[in-house]
Amino acid sequence: MNQFSMIRVTNLVKNANGARILNGVTFEVQPQTVMGIIGASGSGKTTLLRCLNGLERIDGGKIECADVVLEKTLSRHEYARRVTELRRKVGTVFQHLYLFPHLTVLGNIIEAPTHVQRVPRKQAANEASQLLESVGLKEKAHRYPERLSGGEQQRVAIARALAMHPELLMFDEPTSALDPKRSAGLRSLLRGFVARGHTMVIVSHSIGFLEGLADNLLYMEQGEVVEQGKAEQLLNAPQDPRTKDFMAQAK
Amino acid sequence: MSRASDMFHRPIVTSILLTLLCAGTIQAQKVLRWGADPSGGAPYVFNDPNHPDQYIGYEKEMVDVLAAAMGRKAEFVPSDWETLVSALRRNSFDVIVNGLEPTADRQKQIQFSKPYYIFQLALTVRSDEQQIHSLADCKKRVVGTLGNTAASRLLQKEGIPMKAYADPVAAYEDLKLGRIDAVIMDVPAEVFYVSKDPKVKRASEPFFRGTYNIGLRKGDDQLKTEVDSAIDKIVNDGSLEQILRKWGLWNDAQIELKTKNNAGQPPQSESAGYDITSISFNWREAIWRLTRAAVVTVLIAFGSMAIAVVLGMPLAIGQWKGPRPVQWLCTIYVEFFRGTPVLVQLLFLYFGLPTIGLAMPGWLTALTGLGLNYAAYESQVYRAALEAIPRGQWEASYLLGMSPVLAFRRIILPQAFRIALPPMTNDFVSLFKDTSVAYAISVWELATAYRELANASGQFLLLGAAVSIFYLIMSLPMAHLARRLERRLQRREAIEAVESEIV
Numbered sequence: 001m002n003q004f005s006m007i008r009v010t011n012l013v014k015n016a017n018g019a020r021i022l023n024g025v026t027f028e029v030q031p032q033t034v035m036g037i038i039g040a041s042g043s044g045k046t047t048l049l050r051c052l053n054g055l056e057r058i059d060g061g062k063i064e065c066a067d068v069v070l071e072k073t074l075s076r077h078e079y080a081r082r083v084t085e086l087r088r089k090v091g092t093v094f095q096h097l098y099l100f101p102h103l104t105v106l107g108n109i110i111e112a113p114t115h116v117q118r119v120p121r122k123q124a125a126n127e128a129s130q131l132l133e134s135v136g137l138k139e140k141a142h143r144y145p146e147r148l149s150g151g152e153q154q155r156v157a158i159a160r161a162l163a164m165h166p167e168l169l170m171f172d173e174p175t176s177a178l179d180p181k182r183s184a185g186l187r188s189l190l191r192g193f194v195a196r197g198h199t200m201v202i203v204s205h206s207i208g209f210l211e212g213l214a215d216n217l218l219y220m221e222q223g224e225v226v227e228q229g230k231a232e233q234l235l236n237a238p239q240d241p242r243t244k245d246f247m248a249q250a251k
Numbered sequence: 252m253s254r255a256s257d258m259f260h261r262p263i264v265t266s267i268l269l270t271l272l273c274a275g276t277i278q279a280q281k282v283l284r285w286g287a288d289p290s291g292g293a294p295y296v297f298n299d300p301n302h303p304d305q306y307i308g309y310e311k312e313m314v315d316v317l318a319a320a321m322g323r324k325a326e327f328v329p330s331d332w333e334t335l336v337s338a339l340r341r342n343s344f345d346v347i348v349n350g351l352e353p354t355a356d357r358q359k360q361i362q363f364s365k366p367y368y369i370f371q372l373a374l375t376v377r378s379d380e381q382q383i384h385s386l387a388d389c390k391k392r393v394v395g396t397l398g399n400t401a402a403s404r405l406l407q408k409e410g411i412p413m414k415a416y417a418d419p420v421a422a423y424e425d426l427k428l429g430r431i432d433a434v435i436m437d438v439p440a441e442v443f444y445v446s447k448d449p450k451v452k453r454a455s456e457p458f459f460r461g462t463y464n465i466g467l468r469k470g471d472d473q474l475k476t477e478v479d480s481a482i483d484k485i486v487n488d489g490s491l492e493q494i495l496r497k498w499g500l501w502n503d504a505q506i507e508l509k510t511k512n513n514a515g516q517p518p519q520s521e522s523a524g525y526d527i528t529s530i531s532f533n534w535r536e537a538i539w540r541l542t543r544a545a546v547v548t549v550l551i552a553f554g555s556m557a558i559a560v561v562l563g564m565p566l567a568i569g570q571w572k573g574p575r576p577v578q579w580l581c582t583i584y585v586e587f588f589r590g591t592p593v594l595v596q597l598l599f600l601y602f603g604l605p606t607i608g609l610a611m612p613g614w615l616t617a618l619t620g621l622g623l624n625y626a627a628y629e630s631q632v633y634r635a636a637l638e639a640i641p642r643g644q645w646e647a648s649y650l651l652g653m654s655p656v657l658a659f660r661r662i663i664l665p666q667a668f669r670i671a672l673p674p675m676t677n678d679f680v681s682l683f684k685d686t687s688v689a690y691a692i693s694v695w696e697l698a699t700a701y702r703e704l705a706n707a708s709g710q711f712l713l714l715g716a717a718v719s720i721f722y723l724i725m726s727l728p729m730a731h732l733a734r735r736l737e738r739r740l741q742r743r744e745a746i747e748a749v750e751s752e753i754v
Contacts, residue, residue, distance in 0.1 A: 055646055087652050098647035102665045112651035115661060164651060 006031045006066060006168055006199045007052065013060030013072075014044075014051055014223075021047045023223040024061070029216070031167075034190075034200045036214030036231065038207060040246070044223040045203045046095075049172055052201065053092050054083030066090065066167050091161030095173040097153055099145040105132070105156050106141040109163045117164070124163070131159040135189060150177040154186070162193075169193070171202045175209045187213050207250045211235060219243045283323040285314050286339060287349035288332035291418020294443040294498050295350050296327070309439070309498040310348050313367065316490050320481040332417065333399060333706045336360055339466060345474065347466035350437060352401045360709055362469050364478045366462030367491065369504045372402055373441035374454040375434045377426060383433055383454045386411065392432035395422040395693075398703050401461050402435045415703055416693050419444050424602060425693075426451060428610040439500050460504075537704050537714065544700035545721045551618045551696060552683045552725075558622025559682070560675070563629030571634050581630070588627035594688050596620050601692040617689035617696075625682050632674045636667035669740055676733035683726050697721055 007029040014022040022044050029035045037045045050056040052065060057079060063070040066089035068082050100108050109131060110124040119127075132138045135155035145153055154174065161169060174190075175183045187209060194200065194213075204210055210217065210231065217235070218228040219242075227240045238244045287296045289306055296308035306327055318325035328344040335347050339361060350370070353363040376383045383389060389411050396402040398415030406413040414431055416422040419440045426434045427450050436444075438457050445451050465482070467475050485491040486508050495501040570581035588596065597620040601613065611619065640663050648658035687698030701718040705711045 053650055055649070084652070087650055090650075092650045094643060094647065096643055098641070098643035100644070100647075100662055100666075102669070111661060112653065115657055116652040160651070 004031060005029065005064070006033075007035075007201070008064040009052075009061070010064075011061035012048070012051060012058060012063060014047055014056060015059045016047075021223050022051065025220075025223070025225055026061075027218055027225060027228055029199060029201060031199050032194065032197055033215040034194055034202060034213055036210035036217045037201065037203045037220065038205060038210065038217060038246070038250075039220035040205065042222075043220040045220050046172055047223075048220070049092075049170055049201065049203050053090050053170060054086055088164070089167045090170060091164055091166035091168070092170045093154070093157045093161055093172070093174065095176055097157040099153055099156055099160070101145055104142050104144055105137065105148070108145065108156055109160050112160070113163050128159070128163060131162055134192075135159050151182040151185070154178070155189070158189075167199060169198055169200045171200065171204075173204055174202060175204060175206050183209050205250070207235065207247065219246060221246075281323045282326045283314070283318040283321060283346065284326045284328050284344040285346045285348045286328045286330040286335055286344035287347065288335065288418075289329050290331075291420045292332075292349070293419075294439055294500070296348075309494050309500060310350070312494045312497075313485070313491060314348050316485050316494070317478070317481045320484045321477050332397070333702055336466070336706075336709075337711070339468060342468075345467070345471070346478065350439065350463045351466050352461050353464045354401065354404070356709070357466070360469075361466050362471075362475060364465035364467065364475060365482045366464050366508060367482050367486070368439075368463040368495075368500075369507060370437045370439060370461055370463060371457035371504075372405070372435055372459040372461075373438050373457050375423070375426065375436065375441060375445055375451050376432065376454045377429070378450055378452050380432070380452075380454070385455050386435070386458075388454075389433055395425055395431040395434045396436060397422070399706050400437070401459075402437065405459065406435065414693055414695075415699075417691075421602070421693060423448075423451065424605075428605045430610065430612055439498075442499060537708075538717070540704065541697065541700050541714075541717060541721055544695055544697045545725065547614060547694065548683075548686050548696040549725060551614060551621065551686045551689060551694070552679075554618040555621035555625060555686075556679050556682055558619065559625035559629045559678075562622065562626035563633055566626060566630035567633035567637065570630065571637060585627045585630055588624045589631075593621065593624045593685060594691055596624055597688055597692055613689065613692045613694040616692055617686065617694050621682060621685060621688075625678060628678055629675065632671050632678065633667065636671035637663065639670050640666050669737075672733070672737055672740070676730065676737075679733070680726055680730060683729070684722070 005028045007027075009025055009027050012022050012025040013020070025044075025048060027035070037048065039045050047056060051058050052063060054070070058070060058072055060072050065086055068086040068089070070079065070082055070086070074082065100111065103111060106125060106128055109128040110119075110121065113119040113124040113127070114121050129138060129141060132141055135158060137152060137155055137159070140148060140152065145156060148156065154177065158169075174186060178186060183206070190200065190202075190213060202210065202214065214231045216228065217231045219226045219234065219238075219240075221242055227234060227238060227243045234243065235247065238247055287310065289297050289308075291297070292308065294308055295310045296306055299305045299307045306329075311327065314325045314327075330338050330343065332349065335349060335351070336357060338344065339347050346364075347361075350368070351357070351363075353366075357363075374383070374386060374389075383392065386394075386405075386409060391412070393412045393414055394406055395414045395416055396406060397419065398417065403413060403415055414422075414425075416425075419434075419436055422431070422434045422436070423445055425431050427448075433454065434451075441453075465478055467478065492501060492505065495505065566581050566584060569577045570585065573581065597617060600611070600620045601616045604610070644662055644666065645655075645658055648662045649655075653661070686696055689696050690699040690702065693699070697718055701714055705714045708714070
């Protein structure tokens, strides 16, 4: 195994309401690569993401993510402390985005840098307008989120996550609210970020979106990893019959 | 019962009652319905402490004897001191027997029988009081008395700061607690309530002289003749003296009633000199007093809203996210204050707390009481608003590295505030009107002012209009201000909307 994995998940277990949601999930993500996590609804892929960013506490196994180790045995306090540390290095874009409706686009982006990292407001605003330029929203800095289209809102959410300079970006179903044209636009935007050195985990049920973007793919079913490997391999020559079925249906 | 079905049933119930009443009166003797205020009404007429469903008092006994002398059966109609005269005119009963003085302003509205008692006034002070020996020593002190009595008019005429009470108990309680410096009261009440109380003493011998007469509607001349001859009868045959002696109210002054009444000449009374209407009702004075009352109302409303807005927040958070015991405590607080009448809460604070050594002045009690009460309501407004914010907003904040406190302050609270603002505005307007319950603890706010001024003058209509205008002058700008604030919170977004349409 590579010493410098960005993420290394070992035998991860998560229960909820007496049911096992994740059952022994194991995988690695190398720096500056894109990992695509695919599977049907209810396969546990969103829960996996929520474990990776500390929104859910794990019930077994181990997560090593950006040099932070999370284990079931940690005390409540220590777990929370490590999650805080982890979140400094991880940015997340939710399926429902959860932009702050009472703040402008600019306000959304500089809120955390100014209040969490205590970056001076002016500096944060400068950085934010650069970020907005890179996602093509420079003119809309003073709008409120509800006046933006779905695609624009998503790019605000991405800029908001990037403003904290994360090493790792995680996306939950980024294409669920986008039409095919906008999906393609988002894909090329994300490719640009990878080129600039970001590592990404993208949860999606859209194989088309991940094709040509993800370096590696991981297929999940009922909380377990069915198959993982190079993207081309899973897309073109899946080994497991369940993966084959899913790919056939998705295409 | 709903209003509709209430209306439906009322005629039936009324006709049944009427039939019963008619049948009763035709068969038995005629009835003498008399009105008086039994609340704090000792020794005149009051609830028997041993049999709370029965009324006792020297006037109760007197009316029984009086009615018997008239060949009638006495029937007591419990009423309210402040509105006795208007209730009589509205036919709620036939006569008022409630230690009523025949003042000139009342004589404009009703007529009076012969006097049946000669009373004096007693000035009561705390036992340790050294400086007050007469009413003249009270010029810069606050003196308590019953509203709309000969005593209250005397104080007004002498220019002595006065606090009007609805019943004697409250006045004497406040005297003992140091909220006022003296109480002036008719001797019968003074004898009954505080003659044996070591905490207070008489500042001087009883002074002033007035008479109690029975009040009748103008035009009921037949009844007046009956009542007058019945009074003569019970005065002369000693049955009234017997009752008065039993209650410790007999004194030599009463003998005058016999001689003077018999001579066809009523005894000398000083009360006529102290009628408010002999000065004539002064509108400028009334507006000035209403303005002062309005200031008190505003002070109470804003003060209690400030308490409610601030205290509501920890209550909401405690009930929402606190550990189990804190949740329970907050719930108990909320349910207690929402589930009991604010009037009861104020009375408790005003008369209950002093027993543990916490005696606040009336306005502060009203301010605190309403504040505590509305805090319960505000906490529920906050809680609903906070719960309306999606969990994702919290999670998004956490993932950006915010602590729960920071997320709450910067992300959740501003969003919740917008949701809470309209119901908070509503609550403020209703709190504003609820300040009128401060009447119960003798705070001179608008509703109190209205009742007392209107009762003294009979100007219910004009004063009512004036008071309503006062309330509106104060509540309309507030509603307007709240609407503007709501709009300002949305304005930026509205400008955005216009802009985006242009683009």
